[in-house]
Amino acid sequence: MDFTFTEDQLSLSDAIHKFLMVEAAPELLREIWETESGRSAEMRAKLADQGLTALSVPEAYGGMGLGDLDWVLIQQELGYYAIPDSLTATAYLAVYLSKALPEDSKLKAHWLPKIADGSARIAVGHPINPFVADAANASLLLLWHADELHALRPSEATLTLNPSIDSSRRLYRVQWTPTDKTRVCGAEQGRELWQGVINRAGVAISAQLLGLAQRMLDLGTDYAAQRKQFGKPIGSFQAVKHHLADVAVKIEFARPVVQRAAQSLATGHPRASLHVSHARLVAGEAARLAARKSIQVHGAMGYTWEADLQMFMKRAWALDSTWGDAIFHKARIAEFVLAEGAALGPAETFTH
Amino acid sequence: MRLEYTERQKKFRAEVREWMAANVPKQALTSFDTKEGFAQHRAWEAKLNEGRWSAVTWPKELGGRSCDLIDWLIFEEEYWRAGAPLRVNQNGVFLLAPTLMEYGTDEQKARFLPRMAAGEDIWAQGWSEPGAGSDMAAIRTKAILEGDHYVINGQKTWSTRAVFADWCFGLFRTDPDSQRHHGLTFILLPLNLPGITIRPIKQLNGLPGFAEIFFDNVRVPAANRLGAEGQGWNVAMATAGFERGLMLRSPARFQKTAQNLVALYQRHREHADRDPSIRDAVLKSWMDAEAYALSTYQTASRLVRGGHIGPEASTNKIFWSELDLLMHETAMRILGARGELMPEAPEAAESAPWLDGFLFAQAGPIYAGSNEIQRNIIAERMLGLPRA
Structure with a gap:
């Protein structure tokens, strides 16, 4: 291991x-x-x-x-x-x-x-x-x-x-x-191949969403450290800090899911589709939260064409629904989790 | 990257599984926040120790198995899979022991660790004071060195397990003129010393899970100091790091709860599906428990290869405490009007463990450094934002 x-x-x-x-x-x-x-x-x-x-x-x-x-x-x-x-x-x-x-x-x-x-x-x-x-x-x-x-x-x-x-x-x-x-x-042969394409696109998009989330977090953090109100950087206020900390938490717990999905594709894991859909959902959640929080931290600047944040937000919003939207991916999770006799619980994560 | 167990790891898992199947009590123990339940749990700790399972990561000579963190995760998975009891000595085994290993003298390790592993000494923690909660550096309880003893005066509070525990570890102000995190010392003391008064505090479930400890000229041998005098803050931070980090809440516990939640939902699906958001919360619970396990395996792999835990450990505390709330809130939504039943109610068999977990989940975002403090740590130390 x-x-x-x-x-x-x-x-x-x-x-x-x-x-x-x-x-x-x-x-x-x-x-x-x-x-x-x-x-x-x-x-x-x-x-x-x-x-x-x-x-x-x-x-x-x-x-x-x-x-x-x-x-x-x-x-x-x-x-x-x-x-x-x-x-x-x-x-x-x-x-x-x-x-x-x-x-x-x-x-x-x-x-x-x-x-x-x-x-x-x-x-x-x-x-x-x-x-x-x-x-x-x-x-x-x-x-x-x-x-x-x-x-x-x-x-x-x-x-x-x-x-x-x-x-x-x-x-x-x-x-x-x-x-x-x-x-x-x-x-x-095509049926299996296209499944492989959807899963590889899924891991690629999940990983890109992780990168986008990190970029939006970095942009928000930089802005919060520079922008001053009430005589101090807004990033010293807890309300602002906690917005950004929440994004860091989401990224931290999405990353291993995405990386495991990639390994499952590499090794031909029988549950690769499940792992990819899990990756898509958590990476999408991280990216959407990063967009929401970063624009909030940017204030009115975040709503402008001029601020670079827009290119990362829009990419994230667009990618999140391609090669299977959240409805598609959640259905694949449900198919596994809600099946009779599903192998859930401790000791099942890597044992199959 | 290799996400498969080695043959040795598989054999280890099989060994744990076999022992748990033969030894885990068939009937759930009484809560360790009662006198009777505390004794039952102490006996379970002794039983675990007989099988050399009470502290698998410790060195063999101290009663452990010298397991690395991956083995520890395997052990925990089998422990929770078997439905084994909560660990009454978790303050000792998971919080104090790693600090003792790092800062203790050989004499202290030999004196405290084997008794801890055997459940002969159950440990309580002594961090918080009435004026020092999230702001732990505001500690005022004094321990003044007189000859070869510290004389302690003051008060600790929210001391988990202190009502029935044998020993306590905590931070005390040894330099009365010091400020904040300077002049603090980490001291270990038996709770039966003259001058100690313990006043139980009833928790939300009505049981005395924590207590106030009053110190009135309590004399503690200087040999009970852990680390150097005045260095207590650094020693304690190591403990806090472990607590927030890996060992206090292994993912297996949450995976077990998620599995139970799926089963509960399946039993009541016809009713529960009338609110589609319940199904969504059930799926999210499973996914997040799985994500927590994956993250822990990744961190463990990194540590096994010589890496370190940094401020990102604070993300753990937030993640598992919010997951625990989500799962228990979802269960209570499914249980509906039966959720409020006390354990002794004749019809509470299915709901009582969920109510118990639901109450305990309320504490998760508060203890071990509130989630607000964790978010500050993430923002300041991980993201580099300025302090207020």
């Missing part, structure tokens, strides 16, 4: 943290909002330089061959900096789907190297989400149809933009016709 990360895992995420601190300043993110795609080729190239696009691509295809547990720490950083890129769909979800295909699959041989070198952008669509993020500037769409996996070019579909409150997101309604030509794998 060892619930810790390796030195290598920690130093990689630490390096990414320091890198993004310089390369993903809020001013830059605001500039990227203004572009049509909401994405930046320069930022993508920098992420690729850091190896992030290659992280879980097998070494045979030019990647680093790392896994779910390595991703979870990186995803916390992507959340902390609200990175506007289709990195997760491309380098985590699409790689997961591609890796599961047979060795002679064209998708695998053609796209994995392009994902690894950062040149491909892949959008992934499943009916659990009404819209497909980043469909228009994707090189390839991987779409669900009746549990099958289909691959097509964006030009083969009709895309309708649905703007999001998060200025960095680009959501599309995708209309398309499945054919034998677009089908990559059938429903039998």
Whole structure:
């Protein structure tokens, strides 16, 4: 039993943290909002330089061959900096789907190297989400149809933009016709694959929500330490302190749940879906509370377009309901907890 | 990361499980806040010690098993899973003992720890005073060194277990001219010394779970000092750290309550589901108990690998005390009009343990450093916000 990360895992995420601190300043993110795609080729190239696009691509295809547990720490950083890129769909979800295909699959041989070198952008669509993020500037769409996996070019579909409150997101309604030509794998294998996608998206979003919650807590803390009223920093008042302390508590107890869910995916744990839904719910709770408390601590500034808090709040609000909203995830918890003879109670946490 | 038990850990679990199955009393003991129940619980401590289970993390030569924190979590899971009694000596075993290990002389360890493990000495705590609650540095009870004895005068209060306990540990002002956390000394003393008067305080459930202790020229040998004179604050903070941290409230206890809550809800589901927020609270209870366990395993893993507990330990106290309230409030909502029945009521079999837990849960956010104090600690030491 060892619930810790390796030195290598920690130093990689630490390096990414320091890198993004310089390369993903809020001013830059605001500039990227203004572009049509909401994405930046320069930022993508920098992420690729850091190896992030290659992280879980097998070494045979030019990647680093790392896994779910390595991703979870990186995803916390992507959340902390609200990175506007289709990195997760491309380098985590699409790689997961591609890796599961047979060795002679064209998708695998053609796209994995392009994902690894950062040149491909892949959008992934499943009916659990009404819209497909980043469909228009994707090189390839991987779409669900009746549990099958289909691959097509964006030009083969009709895309309708649905703007999001998060200025960095680009959501599309995708209309398309499945054919034998677009089908990559059938429903039998697809069913399990799509479950794996929902769970990996779930861990990625949970980890990003943790990072976002931490960022909102940090912004609130900084503001409370600087802003003076009645002759002192408002952060010296207990009412303000306790708002922020409550957020710290939520983050502290969400983190291990998220990290365990990642490990369950990495090891193929039979209860991985349960662990992911638990992670989604607690990380969502932490992020929503962080948003609520941080805007309160920011006072009227928090309600402005100018304050950077908005980009982290809006990302959190948006992500919290994608790849399964709280209704979906709570239903998965209920299915387990309320089943007859469910293994609840002490001594059951790690024994199955 | 490896979230599976080793073969050795599995064998250890099986050993605990087997012993508990054979030895846990079939019938629940009477509350240890009664004379009769206190004796029953003392006997249980002795029984635990016979099996060398009363303090598994202690070194073997002191009656323990030299278990690391992961083994301790396994032990606790099996302990609560078996429905074993509350630990009447938790003040000693979980709060004082770690401090004794760190600050005690070899002589003190040999003198106090084996008797503590055997339940021969049950310990009470002596922190609070009428004018020193959350503000513990306001302690005024004096212990003045005269020759080789301290002479103690003053008053302690809210002293848990003091009505029936044998010994007490606490902080006393040994330098009468000192201020705040300077000039305090950590002293251990038997509660039967001349000059000590104990006045029981009835708790919400009507039982004397804590007491006032009055000191009138009480003479305590200087050898009962723990750590250096005047260093009591630092010694006590170590205890407070352990208390807030891992050992006082292992996750297994809350997981057991969450499991019981799910069972209660299932038995009354038809009625309870007329208010959908109850189902939500039941699910949240299970999730939060599980999160508390995961967090504790993560902290334990870090400590086993040489890490330390920092101010984030204060988040524990808030989390488990609020979880405990949530679970018992939810149970009382499910029980409805039967919730108020006293244990002796003929129809209280199902509800009485929940009422008892509900009352005790009210104290959780107050004792061991109120949750307001914990939030201050988090804000100031974890987040770095300025002091008022």
